[in-house]
Amino acid sequence: DVVMTQSPLSLPVTLGQPASISCRSSQSLVYSDGNTYLNWFQQRPGQSPRRLIYKVSNRDSGVPDRFSGSGSGTDFTLKISRVEAEDVGVYYCMQGTHWPRTFGGGTKVEIK
Amino acid sequence: EVQLLESGGGLGQPGGSLRLSCAASGFTFSSYAMSWVRQAPGKGLEWVSGISNSGANTYYTDSVKGRFTISRDNSKNTVYLQMNSLRAEDTAIYYCAKTAQLDSWGQGTQVTVSS
Numbered sequence: 125d126v127v128m129t130q131s132p133l134s135l136p137v138t139l140g141q142p143a144s145i146s147c148r149s150s151q152s153l154v155y156s157d158g159n160t161y162l163n164w165f166q167q168r169p170g171q172s173p174r175r176l177i178y179k180v181s182n183r184d185s186g187v188p189d190r191f192s193g194s195g196s197g198t199d200f201t202l203k204i205s206r207v208e209a210e211d212v213g214v215y216y217c218m219q220g221t222h223w224p225r226t227f228g229g230g231t232k233v234e235i236k
Numbered sequence: 237e238v239q240l241l242e243s244g245g246g247l248g249q250p251g252g253s254l255r256l257s258c259a260a261s262g263f264t265f266s267s268y269a270m271s272w273v274r275q276a277p278g279k280g281l282e283w284v285s286g287i288s289n290s291g292a293n294t295y296y297t298d299s300v301k302g303r304f305t306i307s308r309d310n311s312k313n314t315v316y317l318q319m320n321s322l323r324a325e326d327t328a329i330y331y332c333a334k335t336a337q338l339d340s341w342g343q344g345t346q347v348t349v350s351s
Contacts, residue, residue: 125298137337149251161337163337163338165281167281170343172331172337172342172343172344173273173281173331173341175337175338175339175340175341178337178339184339194248214280216280216281218281218283218338220336220337220338223286223295224283224295224296224298225283225286225336225338226273226283227280227281227282227283228280229280230280230281
């Protein structure tokens, strides 16, 4: 199975400051169709997860543009340009290229 | 608007069975793959199983292979997860999600395995 490794585990951030989360995969996530199926999810406290980013860098509908995704191959990053209070929660990367799908362990974003 | 409504959770006995259902609306159900993801208490997300839009192809994480079966009824816009030989470590919130890339999620249903 593809192992997804996220860092850091915990990310205390000052409101208005940027935040960055790393996600690395144990194998390339480039699919045979040329796409890279790397997704990012946000889970706010007490809520279901929701997808923020798909195929590395595409924002889902309704996702603020302060969220951005980048990367290629096995190395990916989620950035929040200016953290707001509503961004508190746990963020997960997930590879959607190989079966079984696998998630990173999660990064908890909290306000300092 | 996409809506996914899970049901069927509850208390199951070790070695017993439960069947989860996920009723979908707001999209052409038969055109999309569907997935199940779980979250044990205080833990991260774990992908459990997926099924193609026709039901012809199914996928499982190793820990549930041979015990869980995913299926779907496109006439009822519903996907199922039959859970047999339940273990304590299956205790989790089970989420239904649309597509193999999990673009929309339900609210989840709690499964507790305990004697």
